[in-house]
Amino acid sequence: MNQEISEIYTEEFFVNMGPQHPSTHGVLRLLLKMDGEVVLDMVPHVGYLHRSMEKIAENRTYYQYIPYTDRIDYVSAMFCNQAFCMAMEKLANVPVPERAEYIRIIMVELNRIASHLIWLGTFSLDLGAITPFLYCFREREKILDLFEMVCGQRMTFNYMRVGGVSRDITPEFVPMTKEFVNYFLPRVDEYEDILTQNPIFLSRTKGVGLLDQKTAIENGVTGPSLRGTGLKWDLRKDEPYSVYDKFNFDIPTGENSDVWDRYMVRIQEMRESAKIVQQALEKIPEGPIKTKTAAVFKPPAGEVYVRIEAPRGEMGFYIVSDGSPKPYRVKIRTGSFSNLTVLPIISRGWKIADLVAIFGSLDVVLPEVDR
Amino acid sequence: MTSEEIKKIVTEKFPDKLKEAKILGFEPSFIVEKGTLLEVCRFVKESKELSFDLLSCMSGADYPDRFEMVYLLFSFSRKHKMSLKVQLPKDNPEVESATAVWKGADWYEREIAELLGIKFKNHPDLRPLLLPEDWNEGYPLRKDWTGKDFIKMPDVK
DSSP states (O other): OOOOGGGSOOOOEEEEEOSSOGGGSSSOEEEEEEETTEEEEEEEEOOTTOOOHHHHHHTSOHHHHHHHHHTTSGGGHHHHHHHHHHHHHHHHTOOOOHHHHHHHHHHHHHHHHHHHHHHHHHHHHHTTOOHHHHHHHHHHHHHHHHHHHHHSOSSOOOOEETTEESSOOOTTHHHHHHHHHHHHHHHHHHHHHHHTTOHHHHHHHTTOSOOOHHHHHHTTOOTHHHHTTTOOOOHHHHSOOTTGGGSOOOOOOOSSOSHHHHHHHHHHHHHHHHHHHHHHHHHOOOSOSBOOOOSSOOOOSEEEEEEEEETTEEEEEEEEEOSSSSOSEEEEEOHHHHHHHTHHHHHTTSBHHHHHHHHHHHTOOHHHHHO | OOHHHHHHHHHHHSTTTEEEEOOBTSOSEEEEOGGGHHHHHHHHHHOTTTOOOEEEEEEEEEOSSOEEEEEEEEETTTTEEEEEEEEEOSSSOEEEOGGGTOTTHHHHHHHHHHHHOOEEETOSOOOOOSSOTTOOSOOTTSTTOOOTTOOOOOOOO
């Protein structure tokens, strides 16, 4: 037993993480090359949730496809609805009444909060903090109640239509949402009290998983993960679509591009979204909620690419129309797809426990990757 | 930079290699000759005035007489956008991989290669991405594809 520690025979080995693993949030398989506890390299395997969304689109009419878009990213379904409807509106040049635009913005911003809450809950759970998870789902429940009140659904809304939304908000919706926003803002401080300066949380996140701006842009990373690198870029502000130019809000950015910065960006984004909802509720005009469109929607032949700022980055629809009621080709660009490609780059050299934190900080939703 | 200015720079650099196309929302758009694709990509990325550093989206489509690849580009530093297209023949569609210019093209190309059957020359790792490992039913996004579970929905007038 006098053998020196350094003489003990060691070798690299492979670990298969997933597809069913509590911290892969969906079905992702990571093939890890390990040296002890350190990740040397990794190959992500995706596709377990592939539902051939793009092929289905070619076989359905435009209207029939709206409910399918809910399933692209079921955590933030309003955004998929909105992006697809905006692409169709651009293609056929359909105007959207102002009231409908306001309702859309209230809905997507509430959805952004709900989506970030899921992320915050599961992310903190991955790091071993259970309380924030319970808190987040408590608040998210209230948002889902608001959605249910308006469109009858809690997850897959099928709410937006070409030229507007499917139904008007109910009279109770406005006071209840105001009440929710007032209730929600102090709750964000509560999450921060638990996490932001918590020494355990800090040591798990500060300086971990550095993603520099050049790598991020090269690999097409967008959304909060890109803003975490310090780039102030948000489609809502820099390429205002809908009526975003009528609201006052900030674009939070990070400085050190680590896990903590990406966490902080999302926390602040929740506050900004709440602010937007507040302003929209004050300003919402009366009027129609939908432009009348034909029973069978036939956009003119052409191509369009429309992108919006979804919670996980740029979500875009590239649609080719041949003038028939069915799209000729639909390509769905999602934030998670590109964001996942940097995972091997930024987790090399970190321990497997840090990998969980790094992956959580990218906020990847797998159905959006696989489509 | 406005779309007119971008158009001027690119057409001056590559006269008679480009044809105009139209993609709403990402103008200007050009159809690039297959052989010069990489050269054009490099130029629009590296040129100081254009510096298209983000490959925002990439896609392919199957048309009756050709395949088409689409590259939607955006520049963070200049805040402008453009799109490129390249047309490929029906038999043996093959094009240079754009990963040499934008690393982000990697997974997009893997996806297109497996779903549309377009080959990418010099791609670092063209393994299938989304379909099952034992998939042997061809390329699903091609228009003539029929699988054993595929049901064509009735036509709408």
